[in-house]
Amino acid sequence: MKKRIYIIGSGFSALAASCYLSKEGFEVVVLEKNATLGGRARQYKKDGFTFDIGPTWYWMPDVFERFFADFGKKPSDFYQLEKLDPAYQVYFGVEDSITIDGNLDTIYKTFEKEEQGSAAHLRSFMASSKSNYDIAIKDLVYKPCISPLELVTPKTVTKLNQFVSTIRKEVRRNIKSNKLIQILEFPVLFLGAKPSNTPAFYNFMNYADFGLGTWHPMGGMYKVVEGMVALAESLGVEFRTNTNVEKIQTDAANKVTGLVVNGEEIEADLVLSGADYHHTETLLNENVRQYSENYWSKKTFAPSSLLFYVAFDKKLSNVCHHTLFFDSDFDVHAKDIYDTPRWPDNPLFYASFPSMTDDSFAPEGCEAATFLIPLAPGLEDTEGLREQYFQKIIVRLEKLTNQDVQKNIIFKKSFCVNDFVEEYNSYKGNAYGLANTLFQTAFLRPKIKSNKVANLYFTGQLTVPGPGVPPALISGKIASDLITKNQ
Incomplete structure (x- = not known):
């Protein structure tokens, strides 16, 4: 008889796990508290406009290819990918920006133009x-x-110095231009930590950026979710939406016996949580929680x-599909996030204009835009503060890109x-999980297998390998x- 496993949540890590477990012969049921699948990668649609609510960057295409190949499929079986060229644009001031092309040789030329000798470095x-x-x-x-010991291999032994050095030190060793430094330090923001706290080994994110390029799934990141759901369903996975898990029940031997879902008890052989790790543990009795508050x-x-x-009711100019606004002090904003948490006075921000690449995101002649300001988790959040910060960034957008846009806003x-x-x-x-700092890397992150409850497992951005969509698939x-091995 097949063992039934319930998966809490339907984000990328949960969807990936559901496919693998079903392939291995488990009876898999995914429980999603919200009305739509995909976890944070949902979409918002209104009046002909579409917005990816969560992730907007498609990096590391090889990880997606490896995932689908494990099931004899390709990404192209489910969605169409377009490589962005240019990949993105970075503003440092009025009429002062650098565009990163989709071709590495062109990027070398861009660096050399900004700082002589930097291309060689x-x-x-x-x-x-x-x-x-x-x-x-x-x-x-x-x-x-x-x-x-899993990390000790003939190849990693030669890289030990890169685990004690930092991205910040390595980037600044030979590059002097502050603009180029910020461009090289920017990708580690996807790992959720300051460059000064991120091991130099993580410069592999720069290869993900410059080497593999930035891509766009036509129709948005939700097309990836739809593709993974279609694959999962073809493998026999059952999905239940509007299904809130309220408690994880255990017996005297500290083994999961069932779940309380929407007020009803159901039996369970195994549970894998793709929901927030901390939240999941609050569903357990306190004596079987691994990690304290x-x-x-x-x-x-x-x-x-x-x-x-x-x-917007018009097309915008002087911006790319992905546009970064680094016209304020990076270090000051980072301090406001990590050191002394507060609302930043002059935040860096990011904007995505997918309708520049993909007509499905906005009606003809219009533009769909997503703006993002990184913030410290746990801050006070009010409608007044939100509006105050929207005005900050929209005024800067107009000034930096030399265009009026506020009067063209249809809704936000x-x-x-x-x-x-x-x-x-x-x-x-928090939006991205635990930061990948030196002391929160690999075996130092919360464990995938509970050490207190025999048949409870975790996946997603608070466990290994860390934040981001490709790491979620890997998780x-x-x-x-691990589940298959232990059964």
Whole structure:
């Protein structure tokens, strides 16, 4: 008889795990508290406009290819990918921006134009970045990180110095231009930590950026969700939406016996949670929780975000599909997130204009835009503060890109700390999970297998390997492999 496993949540890690576990012969049921599947990767649609509520960047296409290949499929069986060229644009001031092309050779020329001699340094840096990528993404991150010995291989032994140095030190070793430094440090923001606290080994993110390029799934990131759901359903996975798990029940032997779902008790052989790790443990009796509130309070969390989904009645100019606004002090904003949490006075922000690439996002002649301001988790969140910060960034957008846009806004919707808590049970409203700092890497992250409840497992951004969509897919595979091995 097949063992039944209930998966809590339907984000990328949960969807990936559901596919692998069903393939291995488990009877898989996915329980999603919200009305739509995909976890944080949902969409908001209104008046002909479409917005990806969560992730908007498609990096590391090889990870997606590896996932679908495990089932004899390709991404193209489910969605169409377009490589962005240019990949993105970075504003540093009025009429002062650098555009990163989709071609590495062109990027070398862009660096050399900005700072003489920097292209040679970038070539060396990228060689290291690719080497680390090959070690990390093709092997290291697929380990369950039960033991630190998993990280000790002939290849990683030669990289030990890169675990004690930082991204900040390595980037600034030879590059002097502050603009180029910020461009090289920017990708580690996806890992949720400051460059000064991120091990140099993580420069593999620069290969993900410059080497593999930035892509767009036509129809948006939700097309990836739809593709994974279609694959899962073809494998026999059952999905239940509007299904809130209220308690995880255990017996005297500390084994899961069932769940309380929408007020009703159901029996369970195994449970895998793709929901927020901290929240999941609050569903257990206190004596079988692995991590205390004190433990979580001392962890370095990746940022939360203030997001705006904005519809414009005209096409915007002087921006790219992905546009970064780094015209304020990066270090000051980072301090406001990680060191002394507060609302930043002059925040950096990011904007996505997918309708520049994909006509399905907005009516003809219009533009759909998503704006994101990184924030410390746990901050006060009010409608007044949201509006105050929208005015800050929209005025800067107009000034930096030399265009009037406020009078062209049809509607806007915001999403912030309170929404992350309400919609996703996110600890302190964080958006990306635990930061990948040196002491929160690999085996030092919360464990995939509970050490107190025999048949309870976790997957997603608070466990290994860490924040981001590709790591979420990998986390789902790691968790499913561990479950299969232990049965």
